[in-house]
Amino acid sequence: MSALGGGSSGGDGINPTASVIAIVILLVAVGIVYVMYPAALFPLIGVIIGGALIAFGVHFVPVGGAPAAMGQAPGIATGVAMLAAGAGLAGLFGGAWAAHYGLWVALGAGAIGGALLMAITCLMVNVVYVYAMGIPAASGKVEKDPITGDTFPEYKSSGTEGHGLPFISYVGGVIGGLFGGFGGTLIYMEFLAVYEAGLPTVLMATPEEVVPIAVGLAGIFAVGLFLVNAVITAYNITGTIEGPHDPKFKRWPRAVIGAACASAVCGMFAILLVVV
Amino acid sequence: MEELLFGIGISALAGALATIAGAAEDTESDIGSQGDPNSQVQLAPQMGYVHRIYNKAISGEPPAYGLWVALAAGIAWALMAIQFNAVLALVLGSAVAVFVQGVYAVTAYLGRTSSLAKFEQPVYIDLLKSVTSVTMAHAFIAIFTCVTMCFLMIEALGHPFPLPLMGLIWGIALGAAGSATGNPFYGKERQYQKYKFGAGLPISASGDIVRYAEAGQRSSLDNGWFTSKGGGPASGICFGLIVFFELWRTILFEPVANGWGAIIAGVIIILVFMILDRYVESWARKTYGPYPTEEASS
Numbered sequence: 149m150s151a152l153g154g155g156s157s158g159g160d161g162i163n164p165t166a167s168v169i170a171i172v173i174l175l176v177a178v179g180i181v182y183v184m185y186p187a188a189l190f191p192l193i194g195v196i197i198g199g200a201l202i203a204f205g206v207h208f209v210p211v212g213g214a215p216a217a218m219g220q221a222p223g224i225a226t227g228v229a230m231l232a233a234g235a236g237l238a239g240l241f242g243g244a245w246a247a248h249y250g251l252w253v254a255l256g257a258g259a260i261g262g263a264l265l266m267a268i269t270c271l272m273v274n275v276v277y278v279y280a281m282g283i284p285a286a287s288g289k290v291e292k293d294p295i296t297g298d299t300f301p302e303y304k305s306s307g308t309e310g311h312g313l314p315f316i317s318y319v320g321g322v323i324g325g326l327f328g329g330f331g332g333t334l335i336y337m338e339f340l341a342v343y344e345a346g347l348p349t350v351l352m353a354t355p356e357e358v359v360p361i362a363v364g365l366a367g368i369f370a371v372g373l374f375l376v377n378a379v380i381t382a383y384n385i386t387g388t389i390e391g392p393h394d395p396k397f398k399r400w401p402r403a404v405i406g407a408a409c410a411s412a413v414c415g416m417f418a419i420l421l422v423v424v
Numbered sequence: 425m426e427e428l429l430f431g432i433g434i435s436a437l438a439g440a441l442a443t444i445a446g447a448a449e450d451t452e453s454d455i456g457s458q459g460d461p462n463s464q465v466q467l468a469p470q471m472g473y474v475h476r477i478y479n480k481a482i483s484g485e486p487p488a489y490g491l492w493v494a495l496a497a498g499i500a501w502a503l504m505a506i507q508f509n510a511v512l513a514l515v516l517g518s519a520v521a522v523f524v525q526g527v528y529a530v531t532a533y534l535g536r537t538s539s540l541a542k543f544e545q546p547v548y549i550d551l552l553k554s555v556t557s558v559t560m561a562h563a564f565i566a567i568f569t570c571v572t573m574c575f576l577m578i579e580a581l582g583h584p585f586p587l588p589l590m591g592l593i594w595g596i597a598l599g600a601a602g603s604a605t606g607n608p609f610y611g612k613e614r615q616y617q618k619y620k621f622g623a624g625l626p627i628s629a630s631g632d633i634v635r636y637a638e639a640g641q642r643s644s645l646d647n648g649w650f651t652s653k654g655g656g657p658a659s660g661i662c663f664g665l666i667v668f669f670e671l672w673r674t675i676l677f678e679p680v681a682n683g684w685g686a687i688i689a690g691v692i693i694i695l696v697f698m699i700l701d702r703y704v705e706s707w708a709r710k711t712y713g714p715y716p717t718e719e720a721s722s
Contacts, residue, residue, distance in 0.1 A: 217460035217611030219624030225460050225607035226600065230486040234600025237593040242670060245583050249683030257674075257683070260690035265597065265666050267697040272605045272662035274704050280654045281613050282622030284708040296702070302714035307626025312708075318701050322694060360586070367589045 162402050170409035177412035181419060187345065188419045191338035192412065198334035199377045199411025203403040205327020206232040206381040209266070210317035210391040215309070222287050222310040222317060222390050224273050228382035229375065231269075232328055236374050238265040239329020240336055244367060247337065255333050262329025266321040270313050277312040285312030289390050295319060310390075320391025332374045335411075339366035339418060346423030369418040376414055377407040431675035434580045438573045439668030442598075445569040446663030449489060449598055450606030451656040452562035454614075455555060455648035456480040456529055458488065459603045461611035464633050466536060469545035471631035476548055478555045478644035482532040486599030488525075489570075490592050492563065496521035496571045497591025504587075514575060518568040525563045529556050555644050562648075570598050573667065581671065594667075601663040609655030614647055622712065669693055 174196065182189045209232055212223025224231055243258025277283045286303040287293065288310030293300070296315045304310050313321070343362035348355050384403035389396045452458075455478065457465045462481035469475070482488070500517030504510055530552060537547045574590040577583045583590065615633045616625050637646050673693060677685035 214460040214463040214611075215627075217607040218464065218616065218630070219608060219612040220627050220630075224604045225611065226486070226603040227484050230484045230596075231600050231604060234486055234597045238597045238666065238670065241583070241585070241590075241593055242674065244585060245674060246678065246683055246686070247584070249678075253683035253687070256687040257690075260687050260694070261670055263694055264669060264690055265601070267694045267701075268665045268669070269601055269604050269662055271697050271701045271704070272601075272658055272665075273608070274701055276605055276609055276655065276658050278704050278708040280609055280658065282712065283612075283624060284712050285705050298705075298709065302717075303709060305623035305626075305715050307628060308624035309627075311624040312705075313701075315702055315705055318698065318705075322698070360584075363584045364586045364589060367585050368592075371589070371592060 162405070167402075167405050170405050174409045174412040177416040181416050184420060185346070185424055188342045188423070191342045192415050192419060194338035195335050195373065195415035195418075196408050196411045198331040198338070199373060199407045199415075200404045201327050201331035201334070202232070202236060202374060202377040203381045203384075203407030204400055205236075205324045205331060206378055207385065207389065207397050207400045207403065208320040208324035208327065208392055209235070209389070210270075210313060210321050211385075211388055213388045215388065216311070219277070219281065219283055219305070219311040220308045221388060222285070222289075222312060222314065223388055224269065224313070224321070228385055228389070229378040232324065232378040232381070233375055235262040235265045235269075235325040236328030236332040236378070237371060238262055239325065240332040240367070240370055240374070243329065243333025244336055244363070247340065251337055254337055255330055258333025258336075259326045259330035262325035262327075262332070263322045264325070266325030270318045270321045274313050274318070283311050285314045285317075286310040287314045287317070287390055287393070289394050290316075294393055314390075316393050317391040320393075323392070328374075328378075331377075332370055335373050335415075336366050336370035339369050342419055343422055350423060365422055373411060373414050373418070376410050380406050380410055428675065431581060432672065434576055435668055435671035435675055438576050438671055439664045441569040441573040441576075442667035443660040443664030445566045445573065445598055445660070446602055446605075447652070447656040447660030448562045448565035448569070449485070449602040449663075450659035451648050451652045452559050452566055453485050453602060454606065454610040454651040454655065455562065455644045456559045457644065457647075459485055459607040459610065461607060461615055464611065464615050464631060466540070467631040468633045468635075469540045469543040472543075473631060473633060473635060474543075474545050475633065475635040476551055476641045476643055477633070477635075477647070478533055478551060478559070479536050480529040480532040480559065481536065482528055484599065485603040486596045488528070489566070489599035489602075490596040492521045492525050492567050493570045493574070493595030493598065494588050494592035495524060496567050497574055498588040500571060500575070501587040510575065510579075514568065514572055518564055518571060521567050522560050522564045525567075526556060526560045529559055551643065558645060558648065566598070570594055577671070581675070597666065598663055601666060602659040605662045606651065606655035606659040609658065610647065610651050613654065614650050623715070
């Protein structure tokens with residue numbers, strides 16, 4: 149039963165037929181790239197891994213949607229895709245800035261950028277709940293916080309499913325930001341590598357001249373792919389989720405398969421449109 | 425050394441701009457009921473509570489601000505490309521984006537409110553005239569400060585992204601921070617002010633929003649006045665801290681250990697915020713105590 153009175157739709161299991169179809173589509177996209185532009189094969193695999201990490205990470209982010217805005221349900225009072233995109237794109241900003249230090253530093257900077265946004269946002273959410281609204285944090289899905297051992301039923305106000313951000317949700321938000329920032333930056337770095345290698349031939353320009361175009365294109369396609377994966381995951385979550393302790397968290401394999409398939413197809417177009 | 429001090433100064437300036445942007449963004453969205461509490465504004469007439477609250481929610485705050493800031497940044501970028509003065513270009517870009525915001529606000533209010541006609545909810549033309557311009561004014565502040573901050577990140581700090589892409593990214597982050605922090609204060613604390621302080625809203629009370637003010641009916645301007653004292657500044661602090669710490673740790677620590685210094689500094693900052701959060705959570709449990717059970721209160 150959700151805070152809005154409806155049952156939570158969508159099961160937890162994986163549909164085998166749909167999963168096989170998704171994997172076939174993924175393999176076809178990878179095959180097309182291999183045939184048409186073999187140099188982009190490994191970058192495309194990186195894009196797929198990045199998309200899957202984003203989908204996995206979004207499941208950690210505690211999102212309460214509209215019920216959280218009235219203190220009727222725990223989590224952050226905004227949409228799943230919205231918040232995940234905010235964190236992941238802040239990570240992408242940091243990752244792109246550190247790109248000249250190499251792949252691993254950029255990925256680390258991206259992950260920490262996303263986690264930092266979530267750490268500050270989650271803290272301010274609790275500050276508003278506690279100091280401006282006088283409401284303590286309480287989960288509606290578990291009796292006890294798995295990290296701190298705090299009990300929740302007695303701190304849940306009457307007629308609600310809980311409110312605020314318990315510590316497990318806070319940690320979930322930070323982990324979600326880490327995965328989102330890492331995945332988004334990985335996608336950006338892979339696109340950037342492909343464009344920097346391929347654009348000089350396409351545009352008949354020097355490698356230095358194509359850098360601004362490559363950075364802009366890689367950035368906009370990374371943002372686009374981030375939104376695709378965040379929205380697919382939001383559909384998998386169906387509404388709200390409290391974090392890693394929420395029963396809905398178990399649905400992540402389904403979203404990872406869907407996101408990997410979508411990332412493969414979108415990545416294929418993003419690569420072939422520019423360099424072929 | 426000079427370069428480092430310049431970078432820290434720009435980080436502080438960008439953080440200050442972000443703080444103003446966050447506060448203006450949340451107040452703008454509360455006046456227009458753009459965040460999640462719009463569900464209650466839309467629900468109220470269906471439960472028999474006709475009201476004079478503005479409702480311009482056509483999308484979530486993050487994509488809306490992503491669009492507006494990217495639009496302002498794109499226009500400013502194009503104007504600068506034809507040798508316009510940067511300040512003038514940023515102002516003109518923000519002004520055009522605000523007109524788009526105004527069109528969205530008007531069409532969203534008319535569309536959403538007229539869809540409630542069968543519940544006898546009127547469309548108030550005077551409301552449209554008085555509130556739209558106020559949301560536009562707040563939106564201008566939010567968009568201009570955010571796009572100026574993006575401009576500083578590129579021109580002064582050397583970020584490689586083009587201005588429109590930077591506007592899209594930070595516009596989405598601005599909306600995410602503002603809606604996450606400010607929505608509960610507007611949704612629970614203002615819309616349901618008549619319910620007990622210190623408790624969440626019972627689900628059965630949904631739709632029963634406060635519709636009357638000290639004199640006459642409550643308007644969305646009253647809501648902006650209220651949230652500008654709580655949710656707005658909190659959203660501003662949230663977005664300001666995000667921008668400041670993101671820039672500060674990079675400027676100061678990136679040269680350390682070939683880029684890893686900024687990452688380690690980020691981890692330490694996150695741990696500090698985590699400890700602060702745990703303190704806030706424990707303080708609330710200890711200070712407020714558990715809710716009385718029904719037997720205890722009767």
